[in-house]
Amino acid sequence: MKRIGLMAACVWTGAALLAASAPTHAEKVLNVGMAAADLGSLDPHRTATTPDKAIIGWMFNGLVRFKPGTMNPESIEPDLAESWDATEDQLSWTFHLRKGVQCNNGYGELTSDDVVFSLKRASDSKISSFSSDFADVASIEATDPYTIQIKLKQRPPSLLGILTNYQGGNIVCKKAVEKLGDDFRAKAVGTGPFAFSEYTPNQSVVLVANKNYFRGAPKIDKIVYRYIPSDATRDLAYTSGEIDLIYGRQDQTWAERMKSDPHTIVDVFGPGELSNINLNITKKPLDDIRVRKAIAYAVNRAELVKFKGELTARAAVSIIPHDYLGTDEQAPLYPYDPDKAKALLAEAGFANGVTIESVQTSLPPMLNTMQIVQAELKKVGINLQLNVVDHPTFHAQIRKDLSPVVMYSAARLPVADVYLVQFFHSRSIVGTPTAVTNFSHCDMADKEIDAARLATDPAKQKELWKKAQEILIEQVCAVPLYEQLQVWARRDTLDYGYKLEASLTLGPIINEQSTLK
C-alpha cells in the first residue's frame, strides 16, 4: 500500500537494510482477523470465549488429541502420550509420555511433573473453569519422569475425551505457570506448534513457530492474530489483503458473498452449536405436557433453517447435537403440525390462547430466531412475551431460574453424556448448589443417564443414551431447533494440511502441516 512522504522513505530504507541481511526465504506470516475487542485469556484452563479458544488450539497439546479436522471421539489419537493402558475395570490408567518434548519459550523439557501439575490445575475449582469435567478423577500421580497414573472414582463416559487438547486437557508447563503468575493469562506457555511472542492490548497477539515442535517445525513462521470487533472493518481488511484468514459470520449472505470471490475458500465446519428451547416443566402453563407438546408441534424447524441459511445451519436431529458419541440421529422429534398444536391447547383449556413470559438475550442471532418462533407460536394461539435484556444480564437471570422459556445455544465435548448431564440431569438444575444448565428442571431420564455412565459395553451404553433422548424428547423438556456451524473464510494461499470437518476449538487448527504460499 502507498504510504505518504517521509513514511515511504523510512519504509524504503528499512526494506533496503532488510534485503541486505535477508534470510534465504521470505518470512511466512499468517494474518488472522478475529471478531473480538481484546484478549480474554490464553490460559486454556480459564478460556471460555471462541476468540481465545481458537488461538489456544495452536499453542497447546493434550495427552491425546482429536485427529486434526475431526471431533469424533472414535478418532482420538496419541499426542503427548505415546501409548496408554488401563486395568480391566477401567478405573486405573497409565499414560507413557513422549520423550524430548520441549516447552515453548525456553521452559525446558516436558515431564510427567508438568502433566500432573497441569491436570491437577485443570481440576481445581479455584482456578479452572472446567474443573467439573474431572469430577470422577480420584488421583493423578507421576510414577516416573515419563509415566503418569490416573485413578478414577468411577468411570467417566470418556476419560480420553477429557484428556484431549480441549479445555482442561490442554497441558501447560509448570515452571511457566509458577514464574508468570497472573501474567500467564496473556503469555501462556505450552508445547504446541506456535508459541506466544508479543501482545499489544486491543490490537493483536503475535505467535511464532516452535522450531522444535515434536511433530516437525511448522512451515508458517509467524501468526498475527488481530482483534477487529467491527464486522465491516474486518471484511474490508480481508478485501485489502491485510488479513488472510477471517472469522466469519454465521450468516448465509456473508458466506455466499465470500464464496463468490474466486480466491476465497469458505470453511463451514462442526461443532454445530445446538439451539434448544428449554421449557421449565415446573412453571404454569408449561407444567401441562399438552402445552409443551403444542409448542413442539408449532415450531417449524425447516423454516428456521431456511431463515438461518442452509450453508451455515442444519436442522437439529435430537435434543443433543448431531454426530456426538451416542446421538440418536433418528430421534423421534415432534413434526411441524400447527393443527395438532391448536387441538392440544384447546384440550388443555387454552382454546382462547395462552401467554407465556420469557427472558431473551439481545444478541442478534439468538434474538431473531426467537422472534420467528414467537410468530410461529402466535399462529397457534400462544403469546410468547420476550423480555429482551443484554447478554450478560440474560445469563445471570436464566441461572436464577427467572425465565420459564430459555433458548440456549451450545456445543460440548462430543459425548452424549456431557450434554445430557449438563442440560437434562436433575443434579444440574439451576438454582441448586450443583447447578449447571438444566433450565427445564427435568429428571425423567436420570436413571438412563446414570446407567449409561456405568455401562462397560459400548453398544449397551449407546442404547441407554438413545432411551434417555427418547424420554426427554417425548416429555418435551426442550424443543430442538437447529445447529449453527462454524464459519471461517481464507485466501486460497492458506492450506491447513488436512481436511477440516470439525474443530472443537471453534476455529481451524493451524499446525506443522499448514502452509502459506
Next chain:
Amino acid sequence: MLTYVVKRLLVAVPTLLAVLTVVFFFVRIAPGDPAFIILGDQASPQALATLRHELGLDQPMIAQYVDFMTMVLSGDLGSSLVTHQSVWSEVAKVLPYTIELTIAALAIGTVLGLPLGVVAARRRNETIDYVARFLSLLGLSFPAFVSAILLLLAFAIELRWFPVISEARANDPMSRLSALVLPALNLGLIMVAYVMRVARSSMLGVLGEDYIRTARSKGVPAGMVIWRHALRNALIPVVTVVGLYLGVLIGNSVLTEIVFNRPGLGKLIVNSLNQRDYTTLEGLMVIYAFFIVVANLLTDLAYGLVDPRVKHQ
C-alpha cells in the same frame, strides 16, 4: 487567574466523588455477574463462588462501597476485575490515543468549520452558502460509523492511501500520525457541520448589529469589518459549542474507535460494561467526569480570551 483555575478544580472534587458514588451503585445494581463472564458457562458453582469471593463481590454493598472509597481517597483506582492490571495503567495506555484523536478532531472541526461559517454568512443565500448548508446537513445526519466505513472504502480500499487496520505503535510517531488521519477526519468532519452552523448564524446575528453598520459607513474595508469587529463577537457561541462538544467527543468516539480499530477511552468503557468490570468502569467514569470538568474550565477561560468583558477573579 491562577487562583480562579485552582478554585474551579477544587470545587470539582466533590462532584467527582458524587459521580463515583452514583456509578458505583448503578453498575452493581445492573444484573450480570462478572465472575460468570470471566469463567464462562461451563464453570461449576464452586468456581464461580470462589472467584466472587476473591473479587470481593460477596460482601454487602455498603462494605464494598466503604472499601472502594477508602482506596480511591488514598489515590488508588483499584484493579480491573478481568485483567488484574491497575485501572490507572489501563487508562494510561489508551488515554494518549483518545486525547490525540479529540484534539485532532477539534482542530479539523474549528479550522474548517469557522471560516466556512463566516463565508456562508457573508455570502448569504449565494451558491456557496447553499453548498455549505447542505454539506453541514449531511455531516449532522450521517452516523459516525457509516461515515467511518465510507472513509475506509474510499481511502483504504479504492485509493489505497492508508491500510484498513492502522496499528498505531506507541513509540513510532509516524505510524501514530498516519493512524490518526482517517479517524480524526471522521469525527472532525462531523464537527465541521456543527461549528459551521453555529458560526454562520452567530455571524449573521452580529453582522446585523449597529456597530457593524457604523464601521462600514466609516469606510472600514470589508475584510477588516469581519476580522476585527464581527468575528470576535461572533465567536462566543462558537466557543460554547466547541466546549460542549469536547466532552461529547471523548465518549462518542467509541464507534469511530471500533470501526478504525483504535484503542481509546470510549471503547474501554463499552468493553468494561459488557464484561461487568466494575472497578474499571468506576475508574473510567471518574476520569471521564474529570475531563468534562476540565473541558468546561477551558471553555470558560476561552471566553476570557475572546471577550475582554469577562473577568476571572
